Amino acid sequence: MKKILLRFNTSILAYVTFAMCLCLSTLNAVAAEPIPHKALNDNFSQLVQAFEHLDLNSIEQIYTEDAVYVSETQDKGIILGKQNILNLYTRFFDKIKRKQATLEVDFRVLVRHSDKNSATDIGYYLVRFHPGADSGEPVSEFAGKFVTVSAKDSNGKWRISVDSNTHATAKFYYDAKPVPNLYYGRQFSESAVAPSSTKK
Numbered sequence: 692m693k694k695i696l697l698r699f700n701t702s703i704l705a706y707v708t709f710a711m712c713l714c715l716s717t718l719n720a721v722a723a724e725p726i727p728h729k730a731l732n733d734n735f736s737q738l739v740q741a742f743e744h745l746d747l748n749s750i751e752q753i754y755t756e757d758a759v760y761v762s763e764t765q766d767k768g769i770i771l772g773k774q775n776i777l778n779l780y781t782r783f784f785d786k787i788k789r790k791q792a793t794l795e796v797d798f799r800v801l802v803r804h805s806d807k808n809s810a811t812d813i814g815y816y817l818v819r820f821h822p823g824a825d826s827g828e829p830v831s832e833f834a835g836k837f838v839t840v841s842a843k844d845s846n847g848k849w850r851i852s853v854d855s856n857t858h859a860t861a862k863f864y865y866d867a868k869p870v871p872n873l874y875y876g877r878q879f880s881e882s883a884v885a886p887s888s889t890k891k
Contacts, residue, residue, distance in 0.1 A: 726803070726805045726810070726872070727805070727810065727843075727849060728803075728872040728873070730848075730849045731803070731805075731810055731812065731841055731849055731874070732800075732873070732874040734753055734841065734849065734850075734851065735798045735800070735812075735874040735876075736874070737749050737752070737753055738750075738753060738796070738798070739796055739797055739798070739876070741753070742794045742795075742796035742818075743793070743794060743795060743796065745784040745787060745788060745794070747777060747780060747781060747784060750776075750777060750780050751773070751777055752850075753850060753851055754773045754776055754777075754850055754851050754852075754854070755773065755842055755844065755850045755851065755852045756772070756773050757771075757772060757773070757852065758772065758773050758776055758850075758851060758852050758853070758854065759771055759852070759853050759854070760775075760776045760779065760854045760855070761853070761854070761855035761856070762779075762856070763835055763856050763857045763858050776854075790822065790823055790826070791823030791824070791825075791826075792820060792821055792822050792823050792826075793821045794818060794819065794820060794821070795818070795819040795821070795879075796816065796817070796818050796819075797816065797817055797876030797877050797879065798814055798815070798816045798837065798874060798876050799814050799815050799816075799864060799867040799869075799874070799875050799876050800812045800813070800814040800870065800873040800874045800875070801813055801814045801815070801867060801870060801873070802814070802870075802873075803870075803872075803873055807843075808842060808843045809840060809841065809842050809843070809852075810840070810841045810849065811838065811839070811840050811841075812837075812838070812839045812841070812873075812874075813836075813837070813838050814836070814837060814867065814873075814874075815834060815835070815836055815837070815859060815863050815864040815867050816834060816835055816836075816837050816856065816864065816876075817832060817833075817834045817861055817864040817865075817876070817879055818832060818833050818834070819831070819832045819879070820832065820833075832861055833858070833861075834858075834859050834860060834861040834863065834864045835856045835857055835858050835859045836856065836857050836858075836859045836863070837854075837855065837856040837857075838853070838855050838856075839851050839853065839854050839855075840852050840853035861881075864879075865879070865881045
């Protein structure tokens, strides 16, 4: 009887040890998975290019189908779904084109939280509005704070699933310091640029 119990206890101990090793191995694999800094940073670069070229195709590639957009404007509700977000950008880009104006946009990411299938970026953005040559208007700018949540799709592509922003003074963008591995926009030189209320 003692031998049977001893064998039973030994089997249980071996099983428990195996299970613990398996759990630790899984945890280590998850912990060791690198943060996809390049893929996430590339999304910001693509957004910059999309705004500057008023390129709706690039915008379309960057959002998930069920993406959510939370605008800073009080007269707009929460925008649900990629197609509705694209409609918003279409109207905004068309307005810029009608004015024969151009945009410069960039972002500075201060914080990034990431796990296996999602990542959250937090930082500041700056937009410069260049009016048409015949308008006689000066260059203006507006800035804000943003939070984006990106999700990895079935093809391993990181796309924006939540995009939200609020107003902020441009000083916060200019004062933001670069953080290793995180997207840090071009060195816009701080100058006497008139504030603007241009919005999407």
